[in-house]
Amino acid sequence: MDGPNVPVGGRTAPLFRTAQKPLESNPIPSSSPAFSTPIHPIRAPKPPEPPKPSILPILLPPATLRPLAFRTFTKxxxxxxxxxxxxxxxxxxxxxxxxxxxxxxxxxxxxxEAAKQWKNNGGGVxxxxxxxxxxxxxxxxxxxxSGGKVLQNGGLSRQSSFAFGAGDGDGVASEARPDGLRREESFGMSALGVDDDEETDGTKDPRRWLRVVGAFEQPRLTYNVNQKHFEVVGAAPSLLPDPxxxxxxxRHRYNLIHQRLLRNESFQTSSVASARTSALQRTSSTIATQQQAYKLTPIANLLGRTGSSHLLLGLLAIxxxxMLTLNDLTGSxxxxxxxxxxxxxxxxxxxxxxxxxxxxxYEEEGTAAGPGLDGNRGVGGTVGGKFIAYSVGGPPCERRDVTLGVIGEGKDGSLKAGGGFGWVDFLGVGSERAAGSAMRKLEKSVLRGASESSAEGRGRIVILGEVELDNARTLQAIKKILAIYAAExxxxxxxxxVFMGNLVRYAxxxxxxxxxxxxxxxYFDSLASALSDxxxxxxxxxxxxxxxxxxPWPSAFSAGAATALPRSSVxxxxxxxxxxxxxxxxxxxxxxxxKKTDGEAIWSTNPTRLTMFGPAQEVVFFRDDISGRLRRNAVRFRPLEEEAAPNPDVQPSEDASRDSNAMDPDQAPNDSMDVDEAVETAESHIPAPKAKEPTNSAGSVDLHIARKLVKTILDxxxxxPFPLSDRPVLWDHAGALQLYPLPTALVLMDPEAPSFAVTYEGCHVMNPGSLTPxxxxxxxxxxxxxxRTRRGKTREARY
Incomplete structure (x- = not known):
């Protein structure tokens, strides 16, 4: 007979069901249960976890943190x-x-730590x-x-550091950089699939680290005056842009030169000197005070200051x-x-x-508004009166290492960073700060290894100028030159x-x-036949x-006149x-x-840039009859012999460019034109000729023309630097014509100028001249x- 607690079906009701013991982790029973030995051995209790330090969040105003952030991020x-x-x-x-x-x-x-990781990931300034x-x-x-402290366990910086040969990880390593380029697009050993610590046979060839950047391929950057930094232009370029x-x-050209000028030592005021000037004057009247820095005056600020002397920076225009006028951002x-x-x-x-x-x-005219565009007097219009010029000079040039903020190299070959635009990737091959140190190390290793077995070495660039293929002698000259190098x-x-145009004599x-x-x-078919030999x-x-x-094709519309720059490839x-x-x-x-070979022919633009080892070396190639255009459009000054005795007090702008405009005396002479000795500094006098050669010698005249041309362009x-009516420029691609920062070398192919190779402010400028003079x-x-030496020389051969 079933009891009252036995439900139908033989199942115990949940209320009366005995609780089951959980499955024991240790199936071995105690050896002496009579003496109350526990079934499981006694385990030592876990030490209590240290209490986490409590953090009381606060609302921190940005203005309170600003001084500390300025010292850490900026200083x-x-x-x-x-x-x-x-x-x-x-x-x-x-x-x-x-x-x-x-x-x-x-x-x-x-x-x-945030600043370090930002720089390690290639972020901008x-x-x-x-x-x-x-x-x-x-x-x-x-x-x-932990507890508000950053744990320095060595792994934090590696999570997102920019390391050559490292793949993309989590975090900011794969994010877009502020300069518009992603990290994987940056030119470095990681982009080429080469480890930093090992070299293969392919990496020992300098041509492996070569890249040709056309005028339409380089990033379009603009200078932001407020932030004092370069920004990537987001809008797509157009051949018919907005006016x-x-x-x-x-405006962009003016802003670049203006900021470059203000960073020159001649335009910077010493805070220490200004603070002690009054004390020095009270102590002794015979103590010479510090030389005052030069100050630029906006044209609009000339109003009401007649009879006062000023230093202006502006654009020459007609x-x-x-009338010859001077224009800046405030007026003319x-x-x-x-x-x-x-x-x-x-x-x-x-x-x-x-x-x-x-x-x-400045001399003001009280009655007349002065000649101008609209007769207005004030900001935005033409200032009445005229500006009597005593001296006219170009803005001082700035060396490449100063622009990029490279103040030297350490013992390990790493670059020491200074002020400048080192984080800006001007050509899309990597910035100086991100890839410069490793690339310069690689450059020394590769170029030294490539030149050990030969006096000349692998790292050479042969430049042929004015290769006129419709001239029968041109193919003979090309065959002779190629035969010389093919014998090596x-x-x-x-x-x-490099074959530089014009590739035909007529349009x-x-x-x-x-x-x-x-x-x-x-003509190109004939050239292909000659190259095949x-x-x-x-x-x-x-x-x-x-x-x-x-x-072609621009010559079909210009009929031999100046075409718009930059011009596309053939x-x-x-x-x-x-x-x-x-x-x-x-x-x-x-x-x-x-063995696979990879010789190639690249049809580039004019101008074009050739980079080697990322930002380590940059060579610019430009074809233009620039010397003839400069002579035709140059402003003529009064001859020196007709001038009265000069007044030394009216030429303060000489010292502003004296220290920054001397050519480098570091190139050994090769011939009468391939020299680079020290030239006269930027002083207002006629350069004295060399003592060993007559004044009217051809070599002296050619060298003078070369230095004059180089200084004009690089300054x-x-x-x-011409009006658009004389040399048209594609407005949206004018950045390709900028020489900022200065390249390592510049090839100015001008058949009207003599062949030369000179160095100015660290930039080596060459003109190969015509292939068949x-x-x-x-x-x-x-x-x-x-x-390897970053120097060029003129070579000749008879055919």
Whole structure:
């Protein structure tokens, strides 16, 4: 009989069901249960976890954190925090460091670690707070904090550091950089798949680290005056842009030179000297005070200051009334140069379209508004009266290492960073701060190894100028030059051969002697046949073609006149036969030796840039009849012999450019024109000729013209300092004509100027001249640039 507690079906009700013991982890029973031995052995209790230090979050105002952030980011790491970034960091520190952020130095450690990670990830000098880059860095720091302190376990910096050969990880390593380039696009050993500590046979070839950057490929940057930094232009470029882009072209040029000028020592005031000037004057009247720095006066500020002396910086221009004027961002004024002297005397050209320094006196006309565009007197219009110029000079040039903030190299080859634009990637090959140190180390190793077995070495660039293919003698000269280099061992042949236009003597398809498109293609077919005779060169060398004004298609519309800069490359319609010659040579080498070769032909733009080892070396190639255009448009000054006795008190602008405009005396002489000795500094006098050579010698005159041309272009920092009516420029691509920072070398192919190789402010400037010079039959002339010594020399051969 079933009891009352037995439910139907033989199942116990949940209320009366006995509790089951949990499954024992130790199945072995106690050996003596009678003596109360526990079933399980007694385990030692776990030590109590230390209590986590409590953090009392606070609301930290950004203004309170600003002084500490300025000392850490700006003074220590050369970075600038925006207001949004400061707000983001202040909120983070107030939440995770609490009220102890100041007393225990917790905030300073967070700021220092955030700045280090920002620089390690290739961030720009401006730290914004709108994007995800800074937020990701703060998330990484948050995961490594305990009690408001950043744990220095060595792993924090490695989570997002920019390391060559490292792949993309979590965090900011794969985020977009402020300069518009992603980390994987930066030029470095990681981008090329090469480890920093090991070298393969491919990495020992200097051509492995070579890159040709066309004018339409480099990043479009603009200088932000408020933030004092370069920014990437977000809008897409156009051949028919808005008219405001034309104004921006000149505004950008002015802002670049203005900021470059203000960073010059001659325009900087010493705070120590100014603080003690009054004390020195009271102590002794005989003590010489410190020389006052030069100050620039905006043109609009001349109003009401008649009879006073000023130093102006502005753009030379011709007004609609035919008067020479000086313009800046505030206004314009008529310029009187009857008493003016150029600085240096006969050492530079000044043409409308150039930005110059003018020292003189303002003279106001009380009755007339003065000639101008609209007759207005004040900001935005033409200032009444005229400015009597005493001296006119170019803005002092700035060396490349100063612009990039490189103040020297350490014992390990690493670069010491200073003030400048080292974090800006001007060409899309990596910035100086991010990749410069490792690339310079690699450059020394590769170029030294490539030159050990030969006096010349692999790191050479052969430059052929004015390669007129419709001239029968040109092909003979090319064959002679290629035969010279093809006779060398394959691993010692030059890494680059550059053919610079004009590639024909007359404009194509304009009724000239060079014919039309069919004849133009036949010229390249003949060149391809000549190149095929030297397969060693095609297999181991990069050939670069830089067009001129006579090459298609722009010459079809300009009829031989100046085309718009920068100009595009030669169309692929004419290049097929030459590309086929390179493909055939590489295929034959692969079949015969079993080793892949990668010789190639690159059809680039004018101008074009060639970079070696990332930001370590930059060579600019530009084809233009620039010396003739400078002579035709130059402003003429009063001859020196007609001038009265000079007054030394009216030429203060000489010292402003004296220390920054001397050419480097570091190049050994090669011949009468390939020299680089010290020239006269930027003083207002006629340069004295050398004692060993007569004044009218051809070598002295050619050298003087070369130095005059080089100083004119590099001081402007621009390849086409002319009005747009004389030399058209594509407004949205004018940045490709900038020489800022100065390149390592500049090739100015000008057939009207003598062949030369001179160095000015660390920039080596060369003109190879025409391949077949006039009046010298049977002579081939070209330039050879050595990347190891960073110097070029003129070579000749008879054919």
């Amino acid at each position: 220590k790491h050369n970075l600038t925090l925006t207001s949004s970034a400061l707000q983001l960091i202040a909120t983070f520190i107030g939440k995770h460091c609490g009220s102890r952020w100041r007393e225990e130095g917790l905030a300073e450690k967070v700021l220092d 401006i730290v914004p707070g709108e994007g995800e880059e800074l937020k990701n860095i703060l998330r990484i720091i948050e995961g490594s904090m 405001s882009h034309k104004t921006h072209l000149f 007004s609609p009334t035919g 004024i008529t310029l009187d140069i009857q008493l003016a002297r150029p600085v240096p005397e006969d050492g530079v050209w000044f043409t409308p379209g150039m930005i110059v320094l003018v020292d003189g006196m 061992p394959a691993d010692q042949t030059p890494m680059v051969v 194509v398809m304009t009724g000239g002697g060079s014919g039309g498109s069919i004849e133009y293609k036949e 030297y397969p060693t060169m095609l297999q181991n060398t990069t050939f670069v073609f830089v067009p001129g004004d006579n090459d 169309p692929e319609l004419f290049t097929s036969r030459i590309k086929r010659a390179f493909a055939t040579a590489n295929a034959e080498a692969d079949k015969a030796n079993g 402007q920092g621009y390849l086409s 006039q009046g010298r039959r049977g002579v081939a002339q070209w330039m050879e640039y050595d990347a």
